[in-house]
Amino acid sequence: MVTEKEGLSTAESLRKTRTYGQVRCHNPSCMGRLQPERGAKQVKCPACGLEFRVAWVKDGFPRIRGPVWDVNKRIAEEAFERKMKEEKRDGAK
Amino acid sequence: MALNRKIAYIDLSTGKIEIKPIPLDMRRKFLGGRGLDAYLLYNHAPKGCDPLGPENPVIVSGGILTATLASATARTHVMAKSPLGGMLGSCNMGGFFAPEMAWAGFHHLVIKGKAEKPVYLWIKNGKIEIRDARNLWGKTTTETQWTVREELGDEDIKSLVIGPAGENKVRFANVMTGIKNSGGRTGMGAVMGSKNLKAIAARGTMDIKISYPKEALEYNKRFIDQITSAKVNQTQGTLGTPFIWGATNSWGGVRCRNFQYNQQLYCDEIEPEAIDEACAETMGPYHMAGCFGCQVHCRAKYKIPTGPYKGVYDEGPEYTSQGAFCGEPDCTSLETLLTGNHLVDQWGMDNLETGSIISWAMELYELGILTSKETDGLDLRFGNDEALLEMTRRIAFREGWLGNVLAEGGIIASEKIGKNSFDYLIQVKGVSNLHSDERATPALALNIATASRGSDHLRSRPAIDLYHLPQEVMRKIYSNPVPYDGPLSSEHTEYIGKPWQVFWHENCYMAVDCLGICKYHTTFLGATLPNFEDWSKVIYLNTGLEFTPREIWDIAERCNMMERLFNLREGLQREDLKKGDMLNHRYFDEPTRRGAPDVVGRVIDREKFKKMVDELYEYKGLDKNGVPKPETLKRLGVEKEPSRLL
Amino acid sequence: MEPMGKVLAISPEKCTGCRLCELVCSVFHDGVSNAARSRIKIMKWESEGLYIPMSCQQCQDAPCMIVCPVKAISRDEKLSRVMVNHDICIGCRSCVTVCPFGAMGFNVIDRKNFKCDLCDGDPQCVRFCEIKAVDYLDADRVSIAKKKAAAEKITAAQRQAIALESESH
Numbered sequence: 001m002v003t004e005k006e007g008l009s010t011a012e013s014l015r016k017t018r019t020y021g022q023v024r025c026h027n028p029s030c031m032g033r034l035q036p037e038r039g040a041k042q043v044k045c046p047a048c049g050l051e052f053r054v055a056w057v058k059d060g061f062p063r064i065r066g067p068v069w070d071v072n073k074r075i076a077e078e079a080f081e082r083k084m085k086e087e088k089r090d091g092a093k
Numbered sequence: 094m095a096l097n098r099k100i101a102y103i104d105l106s107t108g109k110i111e112i113k114p115i116p117l118d119m120r121r122k123f124l125g126g127r128g129l130d131a132y133l134l135y136n137h138a139p140k141g142c143d144p145l146g147p148e149n150p151v152i153v154s155g156g157i158l159t160a161t162l163a164s165a166t167a168r169t170h171v172m173a174k175s176p177l178g179g180m181l182g183s184c185n186m187g188g189f190f191a192p193e194m195a196w197a198g199f200h201h202l203v204i205k206g207k208a209e210k211p212v213y214l215w216i217k218n219g220k221i222e223i224r225d226a227r228n229l230w231g232k233t234t235t236e237t238q239w240t241v242r243e244e245l246g247d248e249d250i251k252s253l254v255i256g257p258a259g260e261n262k263v264r265f266a267n268v269m270t271g272i273k274n275s276g277g278r279t280g281m282g283a284v285m286g287s288k289n290l291k292a293i294a295a296r297g298t299m300d301i302k303i304s305y306p307k308e309a310l311e312y313n314k315r316f317i318d319q320i321t322s323a324k325v326n327q328t329q330g331t332l333g334t335p336f337i338w339g340a341t342n343s344w345g346g347v348r349c350r351n352f353q354y355n356q357q358l359y360c361d362e363i364e365p366e367a368i369d370e371a372c373a374e375t376m377g378p379y380h381m382a383g384c385f386g387c388q389v390h391c392r393a394k395y396k397i398p399t400g401p402y403k404g405v406y407d408e409g410p411e412y413t414s415q416g417a418f419c420g421e422p423d424c425t426s427l428e429t430l431l432t433g434n435h436l437v438d439q440w441g442m443d444n445l446e447t448g449s450i451i452s453w454a455m456e457l458y459e460l461g462i463l464t465s466k467e468t469d470g471l472d473l474r475f476g477n478d479e480a481l482l483e484m485t486r487r488i489a490f491r492e493g494w495l496g497n498v499l500a501e502g503g504i505i506a507s508e509k510i511g512k513n514s515f516d517y518l519i520q521v522k523g524v525s526n527l528h529s530d531e532r533a534t535p536a537l538a539l540n541i542a543t544a545s546r547g548s549d550h551l552r553s554r555p556a557i558d559l560y561h562l563p564q565e566v567m568r569k570i571y572s573n574p575v576p577y578d579g580p581l582s583s584e585h586t587e588y589i590g591k592p593w594q595v596f597w598h599e600n601c602y603m604a605v606d607c608l609g610i611c612k613y614h615t616t617f618l619g620a621t622l623p624n625f626e627d628w629s630k631v632i633y634l635n636t637g638l639e640f641t642p643r644e645i646w647d648i649a650e651r652c653n654m655m656e657r658l659f660n661l662r663e664g665l666q667r668e669d670l671k672k673g674d675m676l677n678h679r680y681f682d683e684p685t686r687r688g689a690p691d692v693v694g695r696v697i698d699r700e701k702f703k704k705m706v707d708e709l710y711e712y713k714g715l716d717k718n719g720v721p722k723p724e725t726l727k728r729l730g731v732e733k734e735p736s737r738l739l
Numbered sequence: 740m741e742p743m744g745k746v747l748a749i750s751p752e753k754c755t756g757c758r759l760c761e762l763v764c765s766v767f768h769d770g771v772s773n774a775a776r777s778r779i780k781i782m783k784w785e786s787e788g789l790y791i792p793m794s795c796q797q798c799q800d801a802p803c804m805i806v807c808p809v810k811a812i813s814r815d816e817k818l819s820r821v822m823v824n825h826d827i828c829i830g831c832r833s834c835v836t837v838c839p840f841g842a843m844g845f846n847v848i849d850r851k852n853f854k855c856d857l858c859d860g861d862p863q864c865v866r867f868c869e870i871k872a873v874d875y876l877d878a879d880r881v882s883i884a885k886k887k888a889a890a891e892k893i894t895a896a897q898r899q900a901i902a903l904e905s906e907s908h
Binding site (some may be wrong): 160162192235272298302303309314317321380381382383385387390408 | 752753755756757758759762763766767769770771772773774775776783785786787788790847848863866867869870
């Protein structure tokens with residue numbers, strides 16, 4: 001059994017699916033991969049319009065620090081109103 | 094070797110101590126750690142026992158791989174019947190205690206009875222002594238640890254201790270080791286307090302033989318590399334667990350104002366990067382610490398930068414503290430976060446439960462269900478930092494009417510407060526939920542509803558479900574080590590395939606807890622981190638025991654069934670709001686208002702939720718009421734429990 | 740000139756206190772997990788969050804070597820290390836007493852002293868320490884990193900001075 005360890009496990013074989021230098025838009029249906037420019041402080045999702053503040057774990061390794069509050073808050077409020085109206089029209093699901 | 098570590102039965106009422114070996118067939122059935130604890134609890138806790146009475150056993154353990162070469166073999170597990178909800182009590186912590194206990198010759202302790210006066214246990218190289226702890230009573234968690242070291246004259250002693258909250262039997266008092274490693278959930282500190290057991294001190298220099306040392310070293314290198322190369326762990330090693338906040342609060346997965354909102358707005362000051370800056374300013378550029386053997390090092394070191402506790406050293410704050418002292422009560426001050434985290438560490442109280450229950454009280458206060466009469470004049474509004482910290486203190490020391498009532502935990506408190514206060518309490522099985530909001534994530538909602546220790550994210554949460562993983566990646570993960578060809582969805586707002594994911598993670602996390610390693614080293618926050626197949630190798634190289642990945646899965650399923658049996662014996666009923674696999678009505682009735690547009694306006698669909706529970710029950714071999722079918726018990730070999738073999 | 744050989748270079752400020760070095764050291768040398776057998780030990784001031792790895796410095800004029808009454812301790816110039824010959828050692832523990840770093844251990848199970856042997860040139864503590872709080876460097880390169888860090892501060896100050904200078908003109 002000691003010799004068997006040379007084969008790759010499922011987890012190890014999935015290692016090649018890791019993506020670097022990108023972040024994911026936080027909108028579930030969107031989930032577009034965003035690639036902020038090196039050192040950028042903000043990034044906007046071209047698909048859904050959400051904007052995020054970007055922090056860098058290290059060079060070439062971005063992460064989303066948080067939303068650009070005013071922008072994403074407005075988008076959320078509009079979405080909420082729209083959905084509540086739709087629900088009234090279609091009846092509660 | 095790891096397999097010759099022993100189990101000790103300690104009766105604090107009589108002072109009798111009995112030490113036994115752990116038979117190999119028990120290892121083959123339950124491995125160790127949480128799994129074997131579940132067997133021991135089911136066998137040693139009398140049905141319906143008082144959680145704070147002498148007959149409730151408190152069980153302390155390390156995993157089968159504790160202190161061996163399997164990346165971070167640091168975790169200590171504690172189990173008993175929970176004083177919080179009367180169901181399964183279980184907590185798990187990092188640090189250095191379990192390895193020290195293993196080097197001292199022990200893997201499991203079963204502690205029963207009640208000492209007449211405060212005592213602590215002293216475990217050294219195969220021997221256990223019950224010692225007077227009257228001089229430790231009243232001390233904070235760190236004072237207790239340092240005093241024990243001084244008294245016994247050995248700085249390498251590692252202790253598991255309770256603070257004042259545990260002594261005061263606050264029903265969510267935790268068990269602690271080190272500065273901040275906490276076994277937080279389900280009030281295990283109160284159980285220790287009820288036994289007059291202030292601490293367990295361990296020191297060991299006994300060899301643990303590694304079966305294949307050369308190969309184990311090589312494989313450990315590869316195992317660690319797999320773990321530390323993951324993006325999630327590199328982020329974690331830089332920012333600690335607060336890094337999670339960046340995503341969850343951004344898309345709308347954080348409870349704010351108890352359960353009114355699913356995102357905290359304008360909270361830049363307590364975001365991970367801001368916390369990290371405070372740590373760097375007070376502790377220098379290298380301010381991360383690791384638990385035993387861990388190369389992820391997610392534990393930040395800091396000094397409180399401002400306020401009455403300025404300059405005081407602590408560690409963390411964890412993601413849970415962000416929720417407890419910021420998100421849920423809607424406070425946005427870094428000082429409050431770092432101070433609150435320090436206070437619960439010192440007094441020995443679960444940060445998660447503390448923040449959650451105070452936020453519930455804040456909502457009741459704003460609704461007029463609680464008034465300044467019950468709060469003894471404290472203005473318990475949301476966003477009132479001072480009131481939050483003061484109420485934390487009152488709970489720990491059971492001061493004031495409300496402090497004393499909240500110290501009883503949500504269910505008892507709701508009975509004492511009365512009116513419709515229970516409707517606002519975000520709990521399952523008497524245990525408060527993490528500050529996460531699961532209304533947009535059915536898989537996570539199913540996880541907290543059905544978790545064995547109550548509303549909890551570390552029992553079966555398919556956290557990677559949030560990553561929108563490609564189908565082929567999901568398929569690869571979830572059809573191993575048992576085949577699964579049912580549906581799987583990459584959409585985390587979906588209901589399809591989620592029960593299988595929850596079932597898979599339930600078994601994955603149980604196995605991790607049996608091994609005694611950390612969940613950040615498995616398929617929890619990272620999709621490419623080790624699981625069953627990798628463990629099969631690591632167990633073999635360290636202990637010589639051969640298990641196929643499938644066999645490890647079967648053990649995990651069996652151990653989960655022991656926890657299920659315990660809960661059923663203590664009164665679990667599927668849709669019971671206090672003792673069941675059921676969510677608060679707000680999950681189904683109040684739509685989310687914040688976060689990403691796709692998250693906004695969501696509730697959990699009652700019918701679909703029911704179907705998910707049905708499906709999960711099917712995978713677990715339970716009937717529609719959540720009770721195991723006879724054939725399931727037989728298949729798992731637990732049809733004769735309690736068998737009283739250990 | 741012959742190279743001086745490599746040495747363990749310890750950067751205490753980087754240490755996360757995880758003690759993996761202690762674990763791998765005992766497994767590599769003795770085939771067991773037992774921190775008490777480790778040649779390297781993390782000294783901790785837990786209440787302040789300070790962790791300092793301590794190990795043999797492989798001294799040039801090693802006190803252990805000098806004090807040994809039976810000359811069981813000698814320098815191995817090839818790997819720039821101090822070694823104990825257990826065939827000669829009488830187990831008197833004089834070396835344990837005299838070491839200024841406490842780096843000579845005495846194992847109560849085997850009744851033998853033990854110390855860092857640099858794992859014959861592939862120190863396992865270094866191999867497993869991802870953050871490189873323990874590194875294995877040529878002796879003359881140990882101070883370079885600190886030199887550069889200190890110099891960086893000076894360059895930053897200089898750049899600032901130049902900027903101010905040009906602004907005022």
